[in-house]
Amino acid sequence: MKSTPVALGFVILAVVFLVVAALYALGVLQIFASTSGPHIKHAILFAVLAVASLIAANFTREKVV
Amino acid sequence: MNLGQALFMGLLQGATELFPVSSLGHAVLIPSLLHWSFKQSDPSFLPFLVLLHLGTAGALLFIYRTEWVAIIRGFFAAAFRGRIESPPERLAMLLMVGTIPAAILGVFLETRIKSLFASPYVAAGFLVVNGLLMLGFEQLRRHAERRAALESKPRVEQEENFAEAERITFRAAALVGACQALAFVPGISRSGVTIGGGLLAGLRHQEAARFSFLLATPVILAAGVLEVPQLFSGGVPVGEYIAGAVLSGAAAYVSARFLLRYFRSGRLDPYGWYCVAAGLVSLGLLALHL
Numbered sequence: 001m002k003s004t005p006v007a008l009g010f011v012i013l014a015v016v017f018l019v020v021a022a023l024y025a026l027g028v029l030q031i032f033a034s035t036s037g038p039h040i041k042h043a044i045l046f047a048v049l050a051v052a053s054l055i056a057a058n059f060t061r062e063k064v065v
Numbered sequence: 066m067n068l069g070q071a072l073f074m075g076l077l078q079g080a081t082e083l084f085p086v087s088s089l090g091h092a093v094l095i096p097s098l099l100h101w102s103f104k105q106s107d108p109s110f111l112p113f114l115v116l117l118h119l120g121t122a123g124a125l126l127f128i129y130r131t132e133w134v135a136i137i138r139g140f141f142a143a144a145f146r147g148r149i150e151s152p153p154e155r156l157a158m159l160l161m162v163g164t165i166p167a168a169i170l171g172v173f174l175e176t177r178i179k180s181l182f183a184s185p186y187v188a189a190g191f192l193v194v195n196g197l198l199m200l201g202f203e204q205l206r207r208h209a210e211r212r213a214a215l216e217s218k219p220r221v222e223q224e225e226n227f228a229e230a231e232r233i234t235f236r237a238a239a240l241v242g243a244c245q246a247l248a249f250v251p252g253i254s255r256s257g258v259t260i261g262g263g264l265l266a267g268l269r270h271q272e273a274a275r276f277s278f279l280l281a282t283p284v285i286l287a288a289g290v291l292e293v294p295q296l297f298s299g300g301v302p303v304g305e306y307i308a309g310a311v312l313s314g315a316a317a318y319v320s321a322r323f324l325l326r327y328f329r330s331g332r333l334d335p336y337g338w339y340c341v342a343a344g345l346v347s348l349g350l351l352a353l354h355l
Binding site: 044 | 172
């Protein structure tokens with residue numbers, strides 16, 4: 001599925017994931033966390049999801065030949 | 066934990082991590098049946114588990130070292146190009162798609178599920194369930210073989226009619242990856258459910274095992290590496306733990322080699338029957354307090 005809006009959606013999702021990753025790393029976000037403080041595992045997971053979203057965006061964008 | 070126990074646990078973990086018989090189930094059950102005093106829930110046990118997993122991941126990385134180089138190259142090439150052009154690139158993307166659900170469920174649910182079910186009775190019960198699952202996967206495969214009129218052919222020929230790991234769909238890869246989360250329940254085997262998932266997706270047994278082992282490597286490695294700081298906490302008997310980890314890696318290497326050869330024509334049935342029997346015997350022994 002090649003579509004600019006879908007690719008844009010994935011880029012926005014990547015930005016959201018990066019923000020969530022930063023919030024977990026700083027210990028600001030505590031959702032789904034069993035202890036208080038920074039949550040490195042959660043931060044790494046969301047950083048990986050951000051990268052995956054960017055890859056998905058690259059796959060779905062319309063290529064200029 | 067003494068050296069003998071550490072070596073035994075290393076051997077047990079390395080062998081059962083890749084065999085479809087649940088390493089966690091065995092790690093919960095056997096110390097309990099042997100009346101060993103150490104507790105798996107004890108914080109000092111975590112560094113040991115970390116090292117055992119790193120041993121297993123190291124063995125898998127060694128076995129698939131050339132394949133991993135191709136997969137990593139393929140991953141970057143496809144990611145930057147935005148298009149898949151070769152089987153290693155497709156495999157790299159399939160592994161990414163399969164790893165993400167397992168990673169999400171692992172980070173958010175693993176501790177909760179493990180603590181919820183960390184009882185020898187539960188582990189024994191789910192070992193029986195795991196066995197029934199393995200037998201069920203094989204029954205479904207036999208149906209598929211009958212539909213393709215393969216039942217009278219030799220096993221190797223039957224297997225040739227099924228696909229290689231690179232041919233699995235992305236949706237199936239995500240489902241197989243998500244199935245890994247079932248293995249947080251002691252007694253349910255990660256490799257068992259992923260090999261079974263691969264069979265349902267139409268893979269050959271050997272290819273389902275290969276996909277399962279490749280899928281396991283990043284998850285086991287990441288889980289181990291992220292817990293490395295635990296190794297530097299005080300009171301950790303590093304020598305015993307490292308000896309256990311080395312044995313775990315060696316056992317995982319031998320297990321993986323054996324299973325890849327076995328699944329050229331072998332099925333999941335023997336492991337299914339073993340799990341049913343081991344689960345029932347364990348339930349009996351636990352009930353009788355033997």
